[in-house]
Amino acid sequence: MSSRIPVLELEDVSVAYDTHNGPVQAVNRVNLKVYPEEIVGLVGESGSGKSTLAYAIMRLLKGAAFLQNGTIKVMGKDIYAMSPKELQAFRWAQMSMVFQSAMSALNPVMTVEQQFIDTLRSHNKQMTLEQCRMRAAELMDLVRIDPKYLGSYPHQLSGGMRQRVVIAIAIALEPAFVIMDEPTTALDVVVQRSILDQIQAIQRKVHFAVLFISHDFSLVAELAQRVAIMYAGRMVEVADSRALTQTENHHPYTEGLLRAIPRLTADEIVIEGIPGHPPNLVSLPSGCAFHPRCPYVTDECRQQRPSLYEVGTAEIECHRYAGQKVVQHV
Ligand SMILES: Nc1ncnc2c1ncn2[C@@H]1O[C@H](COP(=O)(O)OP(=O)(O)OP(=O)(O)O)[C@@H](O)[C@H]1O
Ligand SMILES: [Mg+2]
Structure with a gap:
């Protein structure tokens, strides 16, 4: 698959909002590739930067938001190097988006x-x-x-x-590439299910690639071939959906999300949350942004942001995998 030209290529992408309290780092040095005809899920808690990233890809950032760093290529073309006229012809025809407030x-x-x-x-x-x-x-x-x-x-x-x-x-x-930002969140579960089935069916027929944004980790793992996980503006893990449940090596935040999927035991439904809260994006924790909530935290985690490592088929931004092949240095 990696020999094909990606429909989406994010390289070291940062997006910030200018505010009275200083810049809010909503997307923080993110890397991701989406290949033709692939469905990639993008999950993360509310405020983790999913929609901001989507608007940046579409070059639809408004007001205080701006692309701070990095390159965004769709079908091999640098979106931010296009003239307004080129962009107008490209947007909706080659890449399109279903907005979070689709209603x-x-x-x-x-x-x-x-x-x-x-x-x-x-x-x-x-x-x-x-x-x-x-x-x-x-x-x-x-x-x-x-x-x-x-x-x-x-x-x-x-x-x-x-x-x-x-x-x-x-x-x-x-379009060859469609971003869907929480396309079913406002709908009841039955309608949601039928629309997801249809997205899959249409996608098989018309062959576009999808970046599917959702809060719902288990839904995304079912729908998408790969899942990208955002935490506090950072892409902490990208993994094959199947490998998510079948392999042990994950980002500690992903481990938390996997544990948080409700499980049915003999006589009760077990839901485990992830202790703590997501950080304030104006003053991110030093080092790894997840370190205040991480069960494996070390001094290194408090001091230095981890590189992105190749772990099996996944890419994980965590010091626990130091020694593995580096995909992106800090
Ligand atoms: N207009 C704005 N001005 C300043 N900061 C903003 C603005 N919009 C968003 N942000 C900041 O950017 C962060 C990311 O917001 P974004 O809407 O991208 O999150 P999200 O992951 O899509 O959340 P949700 O799941 O609720 O849709 C927020 O936590 C917030 O701090
Ligand atoms: Mg959003």
Whole structure:
């Protein structure tokens, strides 16, 4: 797989927000590759920097947020080296995103069909109305909504249907890479499950790569081939989903997440939390950001940020793996 050109390549990426209290380091020297047709999960607690990273990839950072360091390549192209015109042609057509607040991503005063037509025409001005309508109906079929709903307004659809429409619009121009930021969080469990099944089915048919962002570690491990784990703006581990439960060597935070998956024993449900709290990003702990919560903490962890090590098929940022091959030095 590593011989192929990644659809997404993050190299030493940092993103900060300028605030009155100084810069908030929301994404902190992150490395990640996503390959064609792959689903990679991105998990981490609320505030760990997942959405900020997604906006940085789309070059949609707003207000106080800025790319501080690193390069972001999509399909081999440096997103931040593009002219505004190049970016306009590239975004949505080659890479697209389903936003965390997808419910508000639809325009309430436009029919579903009109929203498909706008997206299609924004990149293919020569498309006729008839061609747009046919493509819109095809996309509705793909997300299993009866095309008769094309004439509806968003409020006339259920939450699950709206979410499917948003996904259909995101893939309308056949991008090679789609970021989905918590696409099912607002939905009930049954609808959530059916949409996840559909994302997998569509992805098998249309072959795009996905960066799937979620709080839900067990859901992501099931959906994705690989899982990237963020803690306090840092990518602390990237591992094959299967290896997550089958191998022993993980980042201590990942170990905590694995223990936190609810388990059913003979007569009770066991849920173990990770003791402590995520740090304040304005004043990160010295050394490894996880050290105040880590059961294996040593003086080195308090003093020095660990390098990223290759451990089996995983990449882990932890001093316990010093001696393994270094992927990225501190
Ligand atoms: N507008 C802002 N101004 C200053 N800091 C911000 C702003 N937005 C986010 N942050 C900081 O960036 C950090 C990361 O936020 P982000 O929204 O990327 O997290 P997330 O992992 O997507 O969280 P969630 O799971 O809740 O969606 C937050 O902890 C916060 O400190
Ligand atoms: Mg978010």
